[in-house]
Amino acid sequence: MKHSRRRFLKQAALRVGTGASAVAAAAASGAVAAAGLGLATPAIAQGLQRWHLVTSWAKGSAGPGTTADRLAARITAATDGKVDVRVLGAGELTSPFGVLDAVIDGAAEMAHTASFFWAGRAPAASYFTTMPFGLSPQAHSAWVRFGGGQALWDETYAPLEVKPLMAGNSGANMAGWFKAPLQSLASLSGAKIRTAGLGGEIYRRLGATTVTLPPTEIFGALQTGVIDAVEFLGPFSDRSLGFDQVADHYYFPGFNKPNGTAEALINANLWASLSDDLRAAVQNACDAENDAGLAEATWFNAQALAALRAGSTRIEALPDDIVEAARAASVEVLADYADKDAMTRRVDTSYRTALEALSGWERLYQG
Template identity: 50%
Template structure:
């Protein structure tokens, strides 16, 4: 049975980017009576709405679907390894599983960013179509193979919000000089727009807003953002999220450990990830709507649309930004080519399906 972890905001905001226990203090995976126990490390505070909930549910799902033959114990950010060291922990065998986001690893594998989100790129369903049907999974496997990691989509927070700002943004000029917490290519795009992008672990964002380390922050959607309390430090909440139209989370599996599993347990891991990917997306879509209403109606958040000149400039800069980002990296160039093919296909279909329907419904 899936369990929902209790959520403590105090522990949530105190989650540190520094690990509090060394890997040597933890025993090797249990192998008794044909049963295994795996460790899952995550980049999220325990019980965090959205990603933290998804990670715990995935661990519970694998344990339940395998009837206990493969039990998974979750370690939240900082409990076993720091939030931004999940990739190395899984590849190095400290943990068999990780739940995180691929754009944290662009320093290790540049093309990893394309498997979370890209500015003005694929939406959640379009991204799933590319990974499942358009060759994305094969490229992802190829990218992570040198690190002894097998990746799966395993949760999705959907289209994001543009971010929280301490001061109102009324034109492109206002973004210049702003220190904004942003990850992946979205951070690079903010830099191109004149802001300063700062990468912080999720648990460090709120303190960063409070102490002046950053002036703004983009993270996920209203459900997760409300729980972190960002609205208490930055009252302006902007849309649309031109830099993060998708929110794919990844399950990292140590490839050596995965290959040691029997066929049925491999299927359990793969299908648990696929199930959580669908459930996480639907849950986020529902909860984001409820949370946005609460933020506006009860928390008196100032909901704002990004200025037209800022959006136009961001859209203009994006193709060149992507070309420059992948230049000289054959794997990244290959992934971008595949991604752009999927985007062109999605745009042609979305124009006469979703986009056309939304226009008709909203009118």
Template identity: 50%
Template sequence: MSAKAISRRRALTLGGAGSVAAAAGLATPALAQSAIIWKMVTSWPKDLPGPGASARRIAEAISKLSDGRLKVELFAAGELVPALEVFDAVAGGTAQIGHSASFFWQGKMAAAPFFTAVPFGFTPLEHMCWIERGGGQQVWDALYEPFGVLPLMGGNTGFQMGGWYKREINGLEDIKGLKIRMPGLGGEVMRRLGATPVSLPPSEILTGLQSGVIDAAEFLGPSSDLAMGFHQATKLYYGPGWHEPNGTGEALLNASAFNALPEDLKGIVIHAIRAENALGLAEGEWMNAVQLGTLTDKLGVKLMQFPDDVLEAARRTSDEVLAGFADKGGADAEVYRSFAKARETMTPWSRANEVTFLNARV
């Protein structure tokens, strides 16, 4: 099956994919005995709230919906491959499926971070609109196709926080010289503002903060950040998460392994991943709301806001970083043009309803 055919299949509604999954439930015991075994590798600690839970649910759903015909064995970060080698493992066939975040592959594909989040980019719902209906899936497919990898949205941790800082940020001068764990395009923005981005996998962030390897770190939102224990290193928690206003996780499929599946199992894989994208977002936003109170009311965390001059400089610099993709050519430029067109289309509607409503509600 070609990548274009797979993209058309992705456009099926959840209901259609669900019908395929329901039919798969009629598999006979004989079929179930000849199970296909897939390995899933992830960039997350085992059962990490948010992306770790999404990975586990996808693996369980595929196994259950296929009546055991396709079983997915889950490996947390470091159990089979290191956290930042998930893409290579899936591309090379060490694993047939992976769960990670696209900004980790920026060194391979400059535009990869667009499919997790970009500074001052899409909200979670806007991002889903771009991927599902605004042409985002097509340019994502094209970007990963040379590696033999098929990507899908596989969960969402919602709006991000700005991160944990060991000293207060009172103005733009305080950004200069700051050693910060911030991957993706947000890290490039911080570098241009005078900070020093440091690359650390999730499992090393807390020790990096405690040891002084880094002065600040962003990860996800209150739920996942609480589970990672960052409040043990500092009580200063900054927002908003201008660098990642969305938190899309990605499911990565080895194209050869996926194409070798029977048609009904292909439908089940797609259904399980797409269903988790919706569930993961709902869970992420709910748990972030709950655990923000835990951090502030029970653990003494101080909720801070970036000063206006920092946000203004970050927004201006972000525009420069994003616009630079137009000059790169090839798939990177196509990704940027698709993103820019979708943002231009959706911004007036978001401003007319969501922005004005939230301002009125508060």
């Protein structure tokens, strides 16, 4: 912790110095707006923090990319410009999978990404994005906010020295795009599928070969035949990435990712250094964007689905034997995963308790 704190303070000192010089020059010339800060002089006098938000997505990409942009704007506005957040898309400062280390090391103050990318470093992290046959978007949010999930998430990430917050949601996902039709379970044998999370392990046990790729590399791999299929998000994001141009078959239900929570990561030392009002403002901005992201995905998934139906895409249900085999495989996969370590067992227990309680309520009100 001390070593990380020294790195953070060194980076912060460099940025504050640079920011202070820019502000002083702008104030002297009476050209605050020209400095790109857009702040009134009193706000500058109270101190300005410039945060760099690195993401695992292409800047401005439909869904996660637009969520990151809105989140930055929300934090800047909610703090009256005391925290000025600038977004850097995947590859601008670091790779899509390098954003966690960038925040830990202080190269960036904040990241927008997905927790299951860090399963190799903290297995319990997977639960905070989604789990196969798991919580719906609304139920996941309820668990994190009111069912003890946030405290477990904080504890899971404490060794990584980052503060996690929900900050967007792509909603329920589709099962994926396939170049060749799926006739039965046998059709998955040898198929190369880009996927993420524990759904990948389920596909592997069903005979497929799973491939891990960052979002920015998926289209090229699908187009060139490096992969035969891709599971990413829902129609809104998938169509914007052009998957319908190279694959004809789009399957549901998305058993592997019934939820799509995005996370904001903030350097833990930076988070601790914030005043109570700034922490509350950042938290509220993340909460607001979490809700807005899900609303956006719900609306535009419907629009994109209609457009795909009007085109040449075949929207099809997965064969029954695939869903049945996936459900059976998930029992063993999730049981094995829960035994990774003590932290994962605790998170799994909490998650399963929430799933049982919330699924019962959802079934009741949905009829």
